[in-house]
Amino acid sequence: MDAATARVFAFGATAAVIQSISQSFKALVSTTIEVEKRLTEISAIFGTTESQFSKFRDSIFQVAKNTGQAFNVVADGAAELARQGLSAEETAKRLNAALILTRVSGLDSVSSVNALTAAINGFTSASLDATTIVNKLVAVDTAFAVSAKDLADAFQRAGSTAEDAGVSFDELLGIVTAVQQTTSRGGAVIGNALKSIFTRLSRSSTISDLQELGVQINESQSGIQKLQALSEALE
Numbered sequence: 001m002d003a004a005t006a007r008v009f010a011f012g013a014t015a016a017v018i019q020s021i022s023q024s025f026k027a028l029v030s031t032t033i034e035v036e037k038r039l040t041e042i043s044a045i046f047g048t049t050e051s052q053f054s055k056f057r058d059s060i061f062q063v064a065k066n067t068g069q070a071f072n073v074v075a076d077g078a079a080e081l082a083r084q085g086l087s088a089e090e091t092a093k094r095l096n097a098a099l100i101l102t103r104v105s106g107l108d109s110v111s112s113v114n115a116l117t118a119a120i121n122g123f124t125s126a127s128l129d130a131t132t133i134v135n136k137l138v139a140v141d142t143a144f145a146v147s148a149k150d151l152a153d154a155f156q157r158a159g160s161t162a163e164d165a166g167v168s169f170d171e172l173l174g175i176v177t178a179v180q181q182t183t184s185r186g187g188a189v190i191g192n193a194l195k196s197i198f199t200r201l202s203r204s205s206t207i208s209d210l211q212e213l214g215v216q217i218n219e220s221q222s223g224i225q226k227l228q229a230l231s232e233a234l235e
Contacts (some may be wrong), residue, residue: 056088063092067099069109077109084117094185097130104138105148114150123160123169130165133169140173146180155190158198165198165223175227201226 098112141148154176215233
């Protein structure tokens with residue numbers, strides 16, 4: 001009876017191991033097919049040669065390893081960047097920065113890519129790269145009561161308008177942080193509000209109306225100087 005019981009247990013354990021191996025093998029095959037499918041899609045967007053894309057493919061896996069992200073998350077970001085016409089090398093660098101932002105902020109990879117792109121394109125005169133931007137966002141996220149997600153959302157909406165108004169990247173970072181800490185409004189709301197404010201303060205008619213009300217403001221001032229003049233008048 002003891003020997004029979006032992007055989008039953010041994011059979012059950014063996015069956016469980018075989019079943020586990022079978023499921024793992026099926027999952028491996030499914031994952032491999034999905035990875036190859038995503039790589040084919042990205043390659044088609046890039047339009048590069050096989051050798052060129054082979055190097056980029058290696059860099060994608062390295063980015064996934066460095067940032068601790070699943071391949072499908074990395075692939076989504078890579079596909080979004082590929083559509084922007086960047087080189088494979090620049091795409092890999094920006095992808096790595098975007099996925100670090102994803103890990104810190106909780107944004108999905110596509111949103112992180114779009115936020116970085118908006119910040120880079122919005123502040124072209126500053127010549128900031130993706131890594132520098134992410135480092136600044138993370139530093140503020142760590143030191144103040146504002147999340148990297150809120151900062152990214154705000155920059156995505158107000159970045160280009162702010163630069164047109166003469167507001168630097170760091171100045172906009174400071175404004176968004178101050179407003180977030182004071183009002184607890186989300187980054188998207190703050191970004192849309194600042195976009196409207198900077199746009200309206202650039203109009204000559206708005207400046208004339210404010211001057212009639214006693215605000216010491218003129219068209220030569222930067223966006224920050226105009227806000228300071230308005231603040232002093234309100235006080």
